[in-house]
Amino acid sequence: MSTPAPNAPHPPAAVAGWRQWLRPRSDERLGRGEVRLIETVVLVLVGVFLAVATIHDVARQVPMGERLSADLESWRAIVGVPYHNPLIEQDVKHYTTRDIVCADLEIGKPLGEPQVCLIFTGPVRDRRRVAYGGFHLLAEGTDVHEPVLDVPKYRYACWGTAVAEGLCEAKAPPRFPTKPYVDGFSSPPLAA
Amino acid sequence: MGALAAIAAIALVGALAWIVFDGAKGASPLLPYSPYFTGWLRHVGPGRLTYKSFLYALLVFCVGYGMLVGLASRLPTRWVIALLAVIYLLVFIGPVLISTDVFSYLAYARMGVLHGLNPYTRAPFDASADAIYKYVGTDWIHTPTAYGPVYTLLSYPLALLGVVGGIWGMKVVALASLVVILWLTWRCAQVRGLDRRLALVLVGANPLVVIYTLGGEHNDLQMVALMMAAVALTIAPPLRKARAGEAGRIGWLDGREAWAGAAVVAGAMVKATVAVMLPFMVVGRRRVSAVAGATAMVAGGLLIGFAVFGIHGINLVSALNRDSSFVSTDSFATEIAHLLGKPGVFPVDHTILKGMLVIIGIYVLWRTWRGYDWVAGSGWALLAVAVTTTWLLAWYIIWPLPLAAVSRDRRLLWAVLAIQSLFVIHQTAPLFGRELG
Numbered sequence: 001m002s003t004p005a006p007n008a009p010h011p012p013a014a015v016a017g018w019r020q021w022l023r024p025r026s027d028e029r030l031g032r033g034e035v036r037l038i039e040t041v042v043l044v045l046v047g048v049f050l051a052v053a054t055i056h057d058v059a060r061q062v063p064m065g066e067r068l069s070a071d072l073e074s075w076r077a078i079v080g081v082p083y084h085n086p087l088i089e090q091d092v093k094h095y096t097t098r099d100i101v102c103a104d105l106e107i108g109k110p111l112g113e114p115q116v117c118l119i120f121t122g123p124v125r126d127r128r129r130v131a132y133g134g135f136h137l138l139a140e141g142t143d144v145h146e147p148v149l150d151v152p153k154y155r156y157a158c159w160g161t162a163v164a165e166g167l168c169e170a171k172a173p174p175r176f177p178t179k180p181y182v183d184g185f186s187s188p189p190l191a192a
Numbered sequence: 193m194g195a196l197a198a199i200a201a202i203a204l205v206g207a208l209a210w211i212v213f214d215g216a217k218g219a220s221p222l223l224p225y226s227p228y229f230t231g232w233l234r235h236v237g238p239g240r241l242t243y244k245s246f247l248y249a250l251l252v253f254c255v256g257y258g259m260l261v262g263l264a265s266r267l268p269t270r271w272v273i274a275l276l277a278v279i280y281l282l283v284f285i286g287p288v289l290i291s292t293d294v295f296s297y298l299a300y301a302r303m304g305v306l307h308g309l310n311p312y313t314r315a316p317f318d319a320s321a322d323a324i325y326k327y328v329g330t331d332w333i334h335t336p337t338a339y340g341p342v343y344t345l346l347s348y349p350l351a352l353l354g355v356v357g358g359i360w361g362m363k364v365v366a367l368a369s370l371v372v373i374l375w376l377t378w379r380c381a382q383v384r385g386l387d388r389r390l391a392l393v394l395v396g397a398n399p400l401v402v403i404y405t406l407g408g409e410h411n412d413l414q415m416v417a418l419m420m421a422a423v424a425l426t427i428a429p430p431l432r433k434a435r436a437g438e439a440g441r442i443g444w445l446d447g448r449e450a451w452a453g454a455a456v457v458a459g460a461m462v463k464a465t466v467a468v469m470l471p472f473m474v475v476g477r478r479r480v481s482a483v484a485g486a487t488a489m490v491a492g493g494l495l496i497g498f499a500v501f502g503i504h505g506i507n508l509v510s511a512l513n514r515d516s517s518f519v520s521t522d523s524f525a526t527e528i529a530h531l532l533g534k535p536g537v538f539p540v541d542h543t544i545l546k547g548m549l550v551i552i553g554i555y556v557l558w559r560t561w562r563g564y565d566w567v568a569g570s571g572w573a574l575l576a577v578a579v580t581t582t583w584l585l586a587w588y589i590i591w592p593l594p595l596a597a598v599s600r601d602r603r604l605l606w607a608v609l610a611i612q613s614l615f616v617i618h619q620t621a622p623l624f625g626r627e628l629g
Contacts, residue, residue: 043603
């Protein structure tokens, strides 16, 4: 592939007895060009593949961003207060439009206060989505710097589709809110 | 040329001013939760920094950068330096952009200096009463440091400056590192007969360098500065000796080659990634001195690291393994997974990607052995790391850029700029939808 430079300088005396391939090298040796051509073709193909993957991913994200925006606006409309520290779980396994949006009711959630979670599915209409169920999520023992685990043993007071899906395993702790924000399939207009 | 250069300069300065002055108001999703030290700038910008305004500014900056690169060889050097000085000043006075990493750096330093905790065995959560704790990113509060002992020790003095003082200290270190990178890039381009102003603009005005890396005060700048020191030590003779036609040899040991090997290892003790450069230097240069210098620095670094931090302070492999298992939405691995209909990256994908990286590394090493430029070979290897990692961040794609700027193989430069462009394009999805609330 590579050929020795035609005017290569004489090696220093200390390495003059060394084999050519062991001698120190200071300059690049130019190849004949075939390897470079093949490399360039491969690089262009890889570049095109990465460009297609990138543009596909941007196109995939756009409707998802619309959806997340609608989820947050719908959460605020249904719960009636601004959301704080929102946590959105998407169905990345089956690519459905189901999102679970959990958020605090106030800034700087005190230790042990639960989050309100709503389950959204379906298309975006007028910047909103319909919530068909939800639950309260215990975050006991955590603060804003610890991740909230959205798993059944921390969920209580399910309503709507969350009841049928058996999402809640925890019992409602005394003094904690249990208000069902959405009453199942029968009241999707609540989301409007 | 003058009008186009002026338009490019206005695009760069205007876009950056937009980001900095809107960001100075705080409360932006683009800014990490941070001490509010930019209040004196809050009345300059028209509004708060939103995703859309940031992305528009980023795109304007990229267009200005493209124009400047095209014009670079015809621009007066002083004009280029003055422009870079203005945009660096804007970033310097502005808020911390995009990332919480700088707070992690300070948290590790404060853990060691103020709390007597070993940052290699303990996490910021163990010093949760510290004033910096609330600014550390949620993902990292339970994570010991992944950085090398050289960086950790050098960051310790900044712990004594307080939280805001420490941030300003990090800003100074980041800016000084970038200036060193630019000087070394300039010098290497000069020695190689390449256009120095083009090299300067390529690195110095690069959007990912300026907005993401300098804006976030990332320690990648220190790593890259040491990387470029190694390159300059091998290919560029010292100015005075170059004029006098002297060589820098001390007996059998070539001092500059030895220091070059040591510089690569020192860079790896800031952030381990740059270690991939060492085999290319050894195979390409074939100097005993470089191996001797690298070995001496490894021994010294390990000794100091072990003495100060114990065995965990020198176990950089476990930190690399931990970080390589993370997945970011911006990684090409994730994008390809989505393209292939998968929800994300699976453990088997990590194995496949590591295998691909090894194959690429071996091929480029073989080419280097056969005579290919070792500087370009190192650049390809670092680019391959960025493309195959599942944890890709903007400041990872700057690693090969200075090498590409001083390489005669312009394919590397095109490849680096193409990958950077794809990264920027991937950020633009919010432009096509409504702003998240």
